[in-house]
Amino acid sequence: AAQAADPVQLWPDDFAQRYRAAGYWRDVSFGDWLDEIATRFGPNTALVAGDTRLTYSDLRAQAQRIAGGFVAAGFEAGSRVLVQLPNSAAFLPTVLGLFYAGLVPVFALPAHRAREITHLVNGSQACALIQPAQFEGFDYAPLARAVQAACPSLRALYLDGETQAPDITPLASLIAASPCTAPRHRAPSDVAFLQISGGTTGFPKLIPRTHNDYIYSFEASAAICGLGADKTYLTALPAAHNFPMSSPGYFGALSVGAKVVMSPSPAPDTCFPLIAAHGVTHTGLVPPLALLWMQAAGKTGHDLSSLEVLGVGGAKFTAESAARVKPVLGCTLQQVFGMAEGLVNYTRLDDPDAVIIHSQGRPISPDDDILILAEDGTPVPRGTAGLLYARGPYTIRAYHNAPEANRRSFTPDGFYCTGDIVRLRADGNLEVQGRATDHINRAGEKISAEEVEDHLLAHPAVFDAAVVAVPDPYLGERSCAFVVLHAGETVTPPALKAFVRGRGIAGFKTPDQIIFTPAFATTAVGKLDRKSLRAALKSEHFSKE
Template sequence: MNTGLLAGCTPWPPEFAERYRALGYWTGQTLGESLRQRAQQSPERLCLICGERRWTYADLDFKVDRLAAALMARGLKPRERVVVQLPNIAEFFVVCFALFRLGALPVFALATHRRSEIVHFCRMSQACAYIISDQDNGFDYRTLAREVCAESPGLRQVIVVGEAQEFTSLDALCGEQSGVTEVSAEPLSLASPQAHEVAFLQLSGGSTGLPKLIPRTHDDYLYSVRASAGICGLSASSVYLCVLPVGHNFTLSSPGSLGIFWAGGCVVMAGRPTPEVAFPLIARELVTITALVPPLASIWLDAADGRRQDLSSLQLLQVGGARLSAEVACRITPVLGCRLQQVFGMAEGLVSYTRLDDPEDIVQATQGRPISPDDEIRIVDDADCEVAPGQVGHLLTRGPYTIRGYYQAAQHNQYAFTPDGFYRTGDLVRMQEGGYLIVEGRSKDQINRGGEKIAAAEIEEHLLAHPQVRDAALVAMPDPYLGERACAFVILRESTGSHHQLPAASDLRRFLRERSIAGYKIPDRIEMVDCLPKTGVGKIDKRALRQRIAQILAGAV
């Protein structure tokens, strides 16, 4: 069988693919077909709420078909890539499902990404189109699009939700301004992809530089969605509040918006994750489930004491993206009145949940157990030898929804995956009885800033581009609110005269902002030093640097 994977993707071995189909994990349904099926079964059921807009499944399905036809008419072809950078708005789903039905591949960028990241995504994926909103949270994405187009010659078009200026308006493209009211289904069926084909490209945490691209197929991703919806007890009465970025893997599929659509429930879009925005939506729309990262969970808990809204509809609060402290975990049910579910996962595949019937000590102290009976787990030492039960080691995994390789990254894949196909997650874990995982930290050179992953190598490279920086090392420093923040240790070049004053920390931050990287990647603290400690083999000793900044913060230095 044709694997359906793009050139530069690694397929599952045939014997694994056959077994996953035989076991019913891979059903042969595409993401576009899953929405169509739900719209045919429950056309008048409320599907999506975004501000004052309230769409049924029939509404969404129609809008998807109309956009798919328009994109096809403009020359978009199956397997072409489209960078999608949209905030939490309903158009995100119209765009994504239209691309799914055509067999074109969304590349999911976050709203916080800037020129450096977007140009990388466009070049790496060879994207032909870029879809944005006009403005969000005070930022004009059309200005960003001009910068991206100047450095991405492969882009044929930019499509804008809102005021398009010189670009193409999504509304005009869909025919809402030209009187188009019907779309023929025949062209769409001709372009329909197969379930074993790649559906989209997600972004890795980027521990070794800019993010890698993760190819997910319709088959493997829908299995994760269906199984997650079952674990979380979703039904047609479920109402999901989308507060984290809509294109993030957690928000999209764990069980996320796609899990809600599969179950026939309703997704409510929140433009901001703050209690001031989220609490009224929970009360008004009778939200039953939502997902947060630990820092947001703490903010919600602090705000809940003085709330005026009725949050009694909320049944389940998922928390993931970073380690949740036991202190915060034990407050969630007493304060918010809902069940806590810890979630640990990655865009590369593996997702682990505490179960709804787990005892409180399991829910509060572990990050759950994997979705599938066929999620294979190894916990190994530095030599890839399995550790004793209950001991901390490196987490390796393979299974029916975990990729076998990054897109166009053959060299990186040689050490990111074992020869027999296990993915090296970069997480340090230990396993309790019953298969429950406790995440102890990261082995990769990466900072987890409240769920936002920062690759140390990427920021170090930017710092080294400054003409007066001789060396730099980025490490995590402890933070009671975000878990980790970023601290850069910088060695400056000696000044060559009175007209070459050495830069201050504020100057370096300004320099990084001017290089158009996401704001969360700017170091929270910059320490100027004369030298960096080295290990026995001459590498920068980041463990010593982490200890040093921890001591500084504790007042011991």
């Protein structure tokens, strides 16, 4: 009964034909792909996570047992399963097991809480929830129960790790079940998983990625990033993010027989020993972490000399910082400008330093169509800044089940409106100049201003709220909430922050700063004018806060 195909706008036939003819889409599903890599690289080490070490054959065997568990539990092919696992030993076997069973993972971050998970489960009609028992001091069983109470589609809860919860199934019990010996059929053109958007609306949107488009994106990325069977990729960022998943990420690494190391944290004191112990050659970081790594590099005794390529993306990396990567870390910097909706740009490893330091690279595919348009929709003169639109063999044509957002975010001829303001240089590389949308890019984590405003507005003392991005030397941007209180009401910034945190959302969405203000400037039509709020923030009065 849960079979219903996702009502998703996929590529028109002529595009699909072109992408197949060009060899981008191999018509292989993730289940087939797991069989391929297990056959090609069987005895090589695939995964290192804590004390766990799995060869490619082991990885497939584990995935097959987990898949068997899901099939035995009665989940039909095509059903969605929400996965909220940290970078643990369970992550890859579980996700690959879901693929093998023909199920569709929905990826959430460990930082997400009841409100977000409820929204994602209801939005995807997920039938199961997979979480860690504990992570970073947080106990997930009560969260699981709260979500189940609010989500009629949920039939099963799984926890990875020690738990006293009798109503929740240990994830390990699936591994013991009899294996699934062949991938349950999914068409390679079907949706493989749902990813969360960086979102500018009140709630994150779901991004449907197909087997064909995603496998193409990470296989092509592996080649661009110089991965091979003799390389080692460190998963430092949260594994649910598109960047460590596919740019080139652990999937790109596995596609060429490399070794994947999972780090439970991106901090230098966790990652540096892993780099030294396992000879890590490749990893990916957001700019604030790259800065932290460069600060720590000289001060620890760890040998980082195995590092060959550091990918940095998710937010703008300044040229000043970019120039320090090679001298300080001794590896090649690769700037990565990507998005979970698809389009990913890389500087190439053999680009001149000036390109690597000053640009965000160029698209993966010769068939990535890029438009840079002025606000009126006409192309800007080459070399000047404009809004970036993208279409291609791995860029989605629509969000999952979001007609209104789709009208805003996609053009009638299928271009995704990235919201990024970029400039195309004469050498063909892009430079990110800014963005046109209202989100805060906090250390690479995208926060919707509207979503946080809605939570502030839920407080009885709050009359109006506007959340804006403020430049921050460590985070790149931090969030600042301007709040207008109802006449006669009072509330302190810490109390209001605690209220927002208590709404059941990821901690990184709590405003970093709250400024009370008597009223907002509005535009002629009475709409909130965020531009003037941003300008106000830069004024002396506010910068002293």
